[in-house]
Amino acid sequence: MSSATDRQIISGFIMALSAALFWGISGTCAQYLFEQKNVNPAWLVSWRMLIAGLILVAFAISRKNSDVWRIWKKPKDAIQILLFGIFGMVAVQFTYFYSISLSNAATATVLQYIGPVFVVGFYAIKNRRWPIAMEYIALFLALTGTFLLVTHGTWDSLVISEAAVFWGILAAIALAFYTIQPVQLLKKYSAPTVTGWGMLIGGISFSLYTSPWESSGIWDTGTWLAFSYIIIFGTVIAFSIFLGSLNYIGAQTASLLCSVEPLSAAITAVVWLNLKFTFMDWLGTFIILATVAILTLAKKVKKSQVPISPVEGPIV
Template identity: 70%
Template sequence: MISATLPAGITSKKSIKGFSMALAAAVFWGVSGTCAQFLFEQKGINPAWLVCWRLLLAGIILMAYTVSRKNSDAFKIWKTPKDALQLLFFSIFGMVAVQYTYFYSINLSNAATATVLQYIGPLIVVAFYAIHHRRWPILVEYASLVFALTGTFLLVTHGSFKQLVISEKALFWGILSAFSLAFYTIQPVRLLRKYSAATVTGWGMLIGGIAFSFISKPWDFHGTWDLGTWSAFAYIVLFGSVIAFYFFLTSVTIIGAQTASLLCSVEPLSAAAVAVVWLNVSFGAMDWLGTLFILITIFLLTKGTKDKF
């Protein structure tokens, strides 16, 4: 794999941990996207309000955990001006951007379409590293990209291009979401080599939430607040934010940005599974075919990376 971010001497046991954490993050994100659509469509929640509180609460939880740990590096990052500046960039153009663009894209279209557009992101990541290292991707990377994109496309569109007919505004925000995902994946790699994922993620969310509060007033709530709202909101904050982002950034330090982002192609699969159980959506032949392609992607990535360990 093109893995400038892959640490030397990595063990197979550690690689399994990296793959597992990336896959878990994808599942949590997939379910989180479905919960977000539920809140937007059925509870009248504003995407900006949801992003603001998601960042603030998740950031507070992660920072509390980080500060309480033994030998915590929570405040070391501020002692180096270059690192502090990179953290601020990550908070605004990475953490805030990747969440708001995705949620706003869901609000303008739906979770399926938004996911398809956002998963142009892995292509951008691989292209960046190919240009950066001045080399073409190897065969297994080409195959992984083809299967990942084809599987995602089939899973959320059933093979019909007509289902991607959306407004220009939705298309713009969806593509912007893809670039935000790529930036979020690549930009914090150097910080993650020096500081823990909990520190980088926690500060990123907290700073991002505070900054976004000047745009979206967290106290200005509109919508229906009941048990369903509470449950979906709690899941988004805990599993779709704290755990998912921490898992993903940790996996990036173990298996590399490209592999981690490609493994997250199972996100649409988790979203579809929840839709079947929760929203009674039928799961037809195209859904299963898309699932198969995504599983093949995981197999190729695992096998293709195995020889590197």
């Protein structure tokens, strides 16, 4: 193996890990905006999709041999990108951010990480085959980790609200749909084109409900910094460097490295926002993250790959 290849692999690892860190911190920034600046989650989702969508579409246009307009020339593909933007992008963005507003960035991110289990279930039904043993183990661990995270090991009470649990699980289901629905589009068009249009369409459609032109929250330096971070680092840059990492280390390794995201969200929330994360919270988190590692290994065993999200690997 040449030194140049070694450098590329190292670069791929750094890029994927950096993307995961950026996404995790982005969730904590969202928690800060919701808790301390009274920003409405739906309002934030609208602007995140609108601004990031415009930037990503512009980036797709600037690329050599751009396919950004070709996606609209086939009615079937045009319908699919509309469905992805309205139902995939909006659902995964809003459920995740709303879950954060009901609990915290760490818990919401970890709960969403059970999404790959739903993806495995979908393909098991679609392909009419039973999951392999490693996938059953992953399912058991996902359920165990979720139980510890939301109950701290007791059967008679929840440590977060029922609404937070509901929206967290809904975010995981939305992530599964968001992962599966654009697969055929991604075989024909570049990820920047699919993701950029998805965000822009989602932002425009969701704006009809949220009225983003009406100001939300308390706007000061801290608000602007957190908002800017979510758009620039937590969306555009994270997306770009994650895609770049795929060229060097592949989707499976990059997806596995993205497990750093909920740890990033937890650590920054504990240090910055004084979130109390107990031993049971950490244990539940690590158990759920173990499902990602097991599912990644299961893909290699089956010599086939479950598609990943076009924006952020396995997680938003």
